[in-house]
Amino acid sequence: MTTLQSRLAEVFPEPQERGFKTQVANLCGVTPASVSNWFGNAEKVQTISRENAERLCGHYMLKVSPAWLAEGREPKFAPEPPHPVEGKRSPRDSGAPTVIRALEEDFVAVRRADVRFANGVGQVYYEADDKPPLVFRMDFLRRLGVASGKAVVVDSRGVSNEPKIRDRSVVLVNSGDTENLDGDFFAFRFDGELLIKRLEVVAGAGILATAENSDFKPKSRLYRNEDLANLEIIGRCVWEGAEL
Known part of the structure; x- marks a missing residue:
């Protein structure tokens, strides 16, 4: 074997x-x-x-x-998926637990993660059941700078980033953009907490996380250089959607 x-x-x-x-x-x-x-x-x-x-x-x-x-079990190769019935525009791989994958030439389905990001106090919320993916146009994702296989949709709860990111909204995260921390919103993990905040590098000090909501306390937190081993950037938040 x-x-x-x-x-x-x-x-x-x-x-x-x-x-x-x-x-x-x-x-x-x-x-x-x-x-x-x-x-x-x-x-x-x-x-x-x-x-x-x-x-x-x-x-x-x-x-x-x-x-x-x-x-290491055989057979090595997965069987080819059945071809869709001609005339129907259904996902070629509906239900597969993938982050992003092509549907037709113009669309992709982006998987919704089973964890809700705290848009506030830092609690971790776990979803009991899988949610259906969201479908985006490929040219829309490209315009946002999202490469194939580099997207995931997360649920956000909390008011720390209102009005930009609303409570109980869904957020599209570009997991291919994790290094250029320039003050935009990023999803990240620190010591087991999953959060969304504006992140920027403070030279010689660390990474500053700032809430958008001026009434939210604490407004900002500095993750010092010695703490960065416990911080993982998951990706840049590039789109938000919520119920009206």
């Missing part, structure tokens, strides 16, 4: 961009250290869960089967 390390090397043959392991960790709900073991220590980790294998196959559009990726 092949090792997990060799299987991952086969489906990810090219050197990955900076932040790749953190992205995989966020996708699978594990720590970056665990992902480093997947890719670099075949003796320590021989398998991953079928659920995480399905997430990797869906998110990165891998053609191998999740069972092969997770445990």
Whole structure:
């Protein structure tokens, strides 16, 4: 049987961009250290869960089967999906647990994460059931700077960023944009808390998180350089939608 390390090397043959392991960790709900073991220590980790294998196959559009990726089970390649009935515009991969994937030539369905981001006090809210994805035009995502496979929709609760981000709204996050902290809204995790705030780098000090709502307390918080090992940027918030 092949090792997990060799299987991952086969489906990810090219050197990955900076932040790749953190992205995989966020996708699978594990720590970056665990992902480093997947890719670099075949003796320590021989398998991953079928659920995480399905997430990797869906998110990165891998053609191998999740069972092969997770445990080395044959057959190696996933069967081709059935072709849609001519004349119907239905998602080619409806229901797949993926972050973003193509529907037709002009549209993509973006997965809604099963965690609600606190737009306020920093609580973590877990959704019991999966929610249907939201469909966006591809040219709209491109205009927002979102590359294929780099988007996720999260639910936001709280008033700290009103009126820009309303309570109980949905927020489109560009997970491919995590490094240029320029004062825009970002979704991020700190010590287990999932938050949305305006983030900017303060030279020599750390990262400043600021609430949009002038009445919200505390208005801002500085994450100092020595604390940044516990801070993970999930992505830039590029669109918000809410019920009227």
